Amino acid sequence: MSKRRGIFSVFIFFFILSLILYGISLTSVGQAGVGLTEVALAPLQEGVASVLALSKGELTPLQKLEEENRLLRAQLAKIKDQEKEIHALQDQFNTQQPVSNQLLPARIVGFKGLIPGLSMPEQIVIDKGEKDNVHVQNIVVYKNFLIGKISRQTDHLSVVDLSFKKGFSITAITSPTNAIGIVKGQGQGTLLLDNVVLSENLQKNDSVVTQGTTDLDGSGAVPGLVIGKILSIDKKPSSLFQTAKLQPFFDINHLTTVFIIKPAL
């Protein structure tokens, strides 16, 4: 009986201590303490994450070709975008200057996947937080590929929801057919282009880019970020919309650094 009482007292002690620390963490003093611990632990996290990225080894010739193919597709989408811009410029003599954005490099310090290297992570942890003027909903990119959005953060760390995470959605446009739809994350490295009206023309292997959701304060996704390419199309005459399965262009398992788009002040 006394052992049981002892266990209860220890449990109650640590339970209350956890609650107190949780309460303190909500205050500025507590956040500073958590921030210090994050800074202290960051090199360890970074080291383990880097070792994991390196352990995947050199890319095979096929992987190199695939990577090159992805880059070329991204360039093609960019050229098509530029073509459209030139046409727009020809149509009107003066054009609005798009809001300039700053890119903030961030190291990946954590992958949140089931089995490292085998299953696709749906979230990553990066070493930039509120102290670096990074905010929730900021867009994260690599080259001109959309990686995801920041979903939560502390002073020194942020969690990024990758574009293929379930629950992720963003308005998008296909290149070069200009069909508008909403890209939704499906988990396991797949995306779905949904809400595309039947009259729009979708084609296999077309690139899908962000349509642009920039707000007045400069936050949100800039237009033209490459989301993925169309793998298959599901078009039924009886449905209101057609859908397409997409494949993202980036392999998160091989990345160690990403970039946060900070809104221009």
Add this chain to the structure above:
Amino acid sequence: MEKVLIGLLIIAVVLQGTVTSLPLVLLILILLAVKMRSPNVFLLAFVSGMVLDIILVHPPGVSSIFFLSVLLVIFLYERKYELSSLIFVLSITAVMSLISSFLFPTPQRFLQVILAIVINGMVFSLIEFLTVSQKKEYRRA
């Protein structure tokens, strides 16, 4: 054996904090509770939970509270069930990792639970095997 498990707990904190969403810390804490049966496990649960929360950008204390509650449940069953049996370890692992996957949402919930059961079953069997071998050697000596 406790020292080995504490070492495994440190490795589990690092791995769960960086590369996997498998509830490795929970698994090792279950094994520690079953093997040690001492209130000291609460201290390990508290510390590992706090570190994990900081690394995973969770509100500090949330994981600790969950781990402490799991350990309390295990100790409450101490009189009713034989804690050091494979069946008990597997069932508590299944239930607690399922609850954990709801509390801290992760992809492929059920695959995660299955993997957790397999991992804990294997580690527990290995520990039992090593303990029995040690006892045999001790008797011989």
